[in-house]
Amino acid sequence: MTDQTIARQVDDFNRGFTAQIGPELSAVFDGEQADLRASGVPDGAVGAGETAPDARLVTPAGEETSLTAVRGSTPTVIVFYRGAWCPYCNITLRTYQQDLLPALHERGVQLVAVSPQTPEATEQSIANGELAFPVLTDPENVLAGRFGIVTEPSAAARVAHTELGFDVADSNADDTAAIPFPSVFVIDTDGVVRFADVHVDYTTRTEVADVLTAVDDLVAPAH
Structure with missing residues (x-):
């Protein structure tokens, strides 16, 4: 267990x-984050009460599946993240592994993480966080697009990334820089989104306590 919030x-x-x-580079990223916050959550982002979309996903082993197949008849928390190159994603996934996953298991709920990076890069995410839940590739951000949460780094941020020695497109399965806004969706057994939390500022994330509150609302027995 960690003793700290994300x-x-x-x-x-x-x-x-x-x-x-x-x-100088810090100012670039600060500016990007300010612009993202000013723009806000996209109008088309899937919200609570809507049916969860579906799309093809790929396992780290290169096998094809889909969100519907992965969900099955189990309540599911799906986490969209940017990639193994993103330190904020690594912090979040590691915290979810340590603090969220055991609590979800107790409640009969599964955790799934999705990013647009290659299966090979997904393996790096798994290794970074010693992750013991499904971590899948969303080629070309098709699923993220259907959830309405696709964005990409600003031009200035990509230049800054290059100065730091990497480029998002090198990690992505489709060789573009498109990435999802970091987001958490809680989906019930009928495939309906019951909780949606989209973070346009990628340095902020959905805290474990907030996910569990949403899950407890979902699995609480009716009175």
């Missing part, structure tokens, strides 16, 4: 990261 871990990381990359 937000606190992100604050700790950001202090070191800012010192490491310097004020």
